[in-house]
Amino acid sequence: MRALLVVNPAATTTSARTRDVLIHALASEMKLEAVTTEYRGHARDLGRQAADSDDIDLVVALGGDGTVNEVVNGLLHGGPDLDRLPGLAVVPGGSTNVFARALGLPNDPVEATGALLDAVSDKRERVVSLGLTAGTPGTADESVPARWFTFNAGLGFDAGVVGRVEQQRELGKTSTHSLYVRQVLRQFLGEPNRRRGTITLAREGADPISDLVVAIVSNTTPWTYLGNRPMYTSPKASFDKGVDVFGLTRLSTAAVARYGTQLLTSSPERGPHGKHVVSLHDMDRFTLHSKVPLPLQMDGDHLGLRTSVTFTGVRRALRVIV
Known part of the structure; x- marks a missing residue:
């Protein structure tokens, strides 16, 4: 087997020595080419080269969810093709590693x-x-342009939190769970549409759902982790189905206390619930429209402001070695 190893040198939970050990271990069992990323989007470019190659069987991403997302977007630049494209493997090296952990891999x-x-x-x-x-x-x-995501995407509040965290990291702050919690609080205090959202979900054959403040799209579960605690917005989301949607129509102080507590105590059997919760399962296609530009995130990567995004759940898109 010939494999390409894409190494993110900035991965937060692996040292240079650890990465060298991992590379040697992988090279002992396969014909391995290891490439260290040098710029934002480099992992995507490497994934694209692997997809266009005739002799690469496997691409291994050593890094966090952002590295995995880039590799996936490179591999699938021409669309899914299970018979032709290399498989994907993940060695988690980020602070959260949602995709790898959702696959059942050790953190x-x-x-x-x-x-x-x-x-x-x-x-x-x-x-x-x-x-x-x-x-x-x-x-x-x-x-x-179209873009793939592996575990979740969000328009509005959660994407705003991701954007704030990225700003702090650019200022030299370490990506920690306490950093995320602080940015959640700041995003909440600065949210101008807490009581009446600007997002409308439109889908074929059903009435639109309007006034959403939060819209989180999940391709698997859990939604994310707080340390070792998994949190479930859409407990029924699965790598074997379409995407799920979790939405909130209110973010008042009382609503945040209620649904925040439910989120912290959520389980594979039950996520947040109540009169302000919107929960949709196994969706093939829908669009989120906003009256004002809102931040968009995919797999924890802030992608700027959008007013309209169309989502598609693509079944049987990629082979993953697990």
Whole structure:
């Protein structure tokens, strides 16, 4: 087996020495080419090169969810093709690693490498669904290129939090869970549409759902982790189905206290619920429109402001070695 290893040198939970050990372990079991990313979007470019190559069987992403997202978007630049495209494997190296953990991989990169080598030896793989976004035809965002996401995307409040965290990281702050909590509070205090949202969800064959303040689209569950605690906005979301949507029509102080508590105590059996909650399961296609430009995030990456985004749940999109 010939594999391309895409290494993010800025991965927050792996040192240079640890990465060297992992590279040697992988190289002992496969014909490995290791490339260290040098700029934003480099992992996407490497994934694209692998997709266009005739002799790469596997692409391994060593990094966080952002690195995985870039590799996936490179691999699928021409669309899904299970028979032709290389498979994907992940060695978690970020602060959260939602995609890897949702696949059942250990969060420790050394243990995850051992699990990956076992999976390669046993020829274990899984075909997963993915989410796809694009600008909506007939709107100001129609020229926005399509982009894949592996575990979640969000328009509005949660994307605003992601944007704030990225700003802090650019100022030299370390990505920690306490940093995220602080930015959640700041985003809440600065949210101008807490009591009446600007987002409308439109789908074929159903009435639109309006006045959403929060719209989180999940391709799997959990939504994210707070330390080792998984949090479930859409407990039924699955890599085997379309995407799920969790929405809130109010973010008052009382609503935040209620649904925040439910989120912290959520489980695979039950997520946040109540009169201000919108929950949709196994969606193939829908559009989120906003009256004002709102931040968009995918897989924890802030992508700027949007007024209209169309989401598609694409089944059987990619082979993953697990």
